[in-house]
Amino acid sequence: MMGKELSIIHPRPSSIVAALYTLRDLNVDVAILHGPPGCSFKHARLLEEDGIRVVTTALDENGFVFGGRQELSSLLEKVNEMFKPRLIGVVGTCASMIIGEELREPVEDANLDVPVIEVEVHAGYPDNTKGVLITLESACEVGVIDREELERQKVLLHEATQVEKRHGAASRQYLEPSRGDVKYKVAERVIRLLQEGRKCITIMNAKKETGYMFADITAAVNEVALALGKEGNVVNMANVDDSLGLPRVRHHAKCIAADLKERGITVHEIIGGMDEYPVTGERVNELIKQKYKDYDFALITGVPHAIPMEALEGMEVISVTNGPRQVLPLKEMGHQHVIVEIDLHPKTLGVNHIVESEFGATLREVAKDMLGK
């Protein structure tokens, strides 16, 4: 077919899942999945750990044939009674959208005095950011966010899609998951570089709540540098601007910045908000050009593939991602060392303090051995 876009055949979260996470960032108390009982089960459970309730209308075969208007409106009533929410989200699924279910009518039937964000979404969009977009548009309609924020999010979403298509999980039809390089070897390398007096930039370019773990790596590098008396050789950049983004995202930035401060770590350059990971690359590029050209190595965490290689020219690049399918694209970009923080997401949901990372812990342990402390 002419002009057909690359179709991605490895599994990725669907638009339904993306919608659920966006509702979470909008601080809904309850998200209702209008569809089959098992839809998005794993993410729904993770989100429950993050403090929101995720329930389902559990449409069965009869529901597919006769529709589930009644089921949805009575679930809305039940949820309202049980959880006393201040904000509710209703998310469509493939099943309900294919049979043409309408979300507005059951919401009107239930007639709650709680705002409801209706998200008519299914899993059949090639870019899962579509799920985010539909959610935000609906949130804007209900008045949960303003138009300006909606427009800002649209730009970010577009950029996020581009980043994924350029060097991310959508850059190739099939990407094999990989665990990346061995952590203790990379830890040794980082310690050696610091020992030799090499100058280091840490760049935390984290996507929202993943920052709780990536910030630990920034902390660990600083601790090791301090132990070596080389703290002056490290400059820290992080996307922890707490004035930008959806309510929960701003909250994450605030918590992470406060934790770093408490540990005595200075964030020298704030490169953006926690939803700006796809657009921070240019800022980083400019900053390095202006002030840090002579730095020897960079340790990038979060979404390292959003930082252009131009910015990192001449530096040894170590990157830490939580995407096992991200290893190959990063290596191909020229990152010498790529490591993966496995299981990052489950560990960073529902927290509001920095969480220990595997690489941070490894750095600390290897440093103890190497420095005899």
Add this chain to the structure above:
Amino acid sequence: MLMTTSAKNQKRIAIYGKGGIGKSSTASNVAAACADEGYKVMIIGCDPKSDSSITLLGGKRIPTILDLLRQNIDVREKDIVFEGYGGVKCVEVGGPEPGIGCAGRGIIVAIQKLQKACPSMSDMDLIIYDVPGDIVCGGFVAPIRKGLVTEAYILTSGEYMPLYAANNICKGLAKIDTPLSGIICNSRSVTREEEIVRRFSEEIGSRLVAFIPKEQIVQDCERDGFSVLEKAPRSDIAHVYRNLAKAIMFNDQSILPGSLDDERLRELTR
């Protein structure tokens, strides 16, 4: 796949055609004619209007499979199979309310239930599926795809729209590799109608198996809740249905149909 309809010489046919073209009255009259000949016949109406069986049951409506499923009733044969004229077993699939749910999925679910709940299907000599409208989605082709139908017939008149639908159905049948056993013309008294439909049938590689003239008596009998075979057995039209029934029971020719382009279709009906 569970196949209860395994009898060797059993005919399992589906009648397709544009909505409102007269599929149900044709199906029920054929069913009645075959019953008169001593065949064991079952008619399965897939149209949500449930009007395939009403003329075999003296105007009585029967509960549909989907009605019962909606009430979460675990259906058994006696709940859904009703005996009508000449012992014809009547089943209605039913459907969701207009504008809600998915009728195609409904057909799939209902026929799966039917297969499970209805052992007497395997005793039948003829099973007729009366499928609504054009082939519009996977659900409507389910009787064929699930292996329940072995022959398809298309009902049309000589007007452009029904022929357009017939042509589309041919495309659909070819796509799902199902042979067409013939075209039935249910006349709307269009000029040169028989010739038009015959030409159409030949050009798609099939043949015209019957021409059913437009007769008021069919509607009159229907209005009273009867087939013409029951109410006016000696009428000419009853004879036409008898011939059609014979043609179906003895038909052993079927082909994968071709289809015409729109221009040719228009030319034919001009």
